[in-house]
Amino acid sequence: QMELMESGGGSVQAGGSLRLSCVASGTDKSNYCMGWFRQGPGKARERVAAIRGDGPRSYADSVKGRFTISKDNTKNTLYLQMNSLKPEDTAMYYCAADRSSQPVCTGVLWAPAYWGQGTQVTVSS
Numbered sequence: 040q041m042e043l044m045e046s047g048g049g050s051v052q053a054g055g056s057l058r059l060s061c062v063a064s065g066t067d068k069s070n071y072c073m074g075w076f077r078q079g080p081g082k083a084r085e086r087v088a089a090i091r092g093d094g095p096r097s098y099a100d101s102v103k104g105r106f107t108i109s110k111d112n113t114k115n116t117l118y119l120q121m122n123s124l125k126p127e128d129t130a131m132y133y134c135a136a137d138r139s140s141q142p143v144c145t146g147v148l149w150a151p152a153y154w155g156q157g158t159q160v161t162v163s164s
Contacts, residue, residue, distance in 0.1 A: 041065055041153040043134045048158030055124050055162070061117040061134030061155060069093065069112040072137055072144035074151065075119045077130035077160075087132070088119060089145045097145035101127075124162045131157040 042064040051057055059075065074089030088108035090096045096108055107120040117134060135151030143149050 041068075041136060043136060043153055043155035045132065045134045045155045045158040048132060048160045050161040050163065051124055053125055053162055053164050056120070056122045057124065057160060059119040059121065059132055059134075059158060059160075061119075063115045063117070063136060065115075067112070068115050068136065069110075070138075072139040072149065072151070073110065073117045074135050074144075074149070075108065075117075076133045076135055076151075077128075078133070079127070079130035082130070084133075085130075086147065086149065089149060090117075091139075091141050091144040095141055095145045121160070124160075126162045126164045129160060129162050131159050133157045 043061055045061045047059040070092045072091050075087040076084055077087050078084040087102055088098045090108050105123045109118045134155040137152035
């Protein structure tokens with residue numbers, strides 16, 4: 040069992056930035072598949088970004104060039120740096136993880152086993 044705890048959400052104006060963090064409980068998660076999903080009001084859940092170990096990363100087309108996913112393996116922490124935020128980025132953001140390997144991890148069919156409770160991001164125009 041793994042516990043994931045997100046933080047860093049908040050309210051910002053369009054064009055602003057936020058950094059989300061996700062701390063994973065337990066032992067070394069450096070080789071895990073970890074990622075971020077989001078669900079906006081009235082929308083389906085969307086995969087935002089994923090990273091496998093310290094290697095391959097993937098991003099949704101809607102966030103490419105604006106969001107960056109990264110990890111600090113010494114802290115078992117996953118980050119999502121979000122720049123140039125837009126109102127359409129407003130959503131609950133969820134951290135997710137499991138032992139999936141490539142190409143599943145950074146592919147569109149990844150269905151994570153573990154989820155955090157979410158952190159709200161609200162972007163006003």
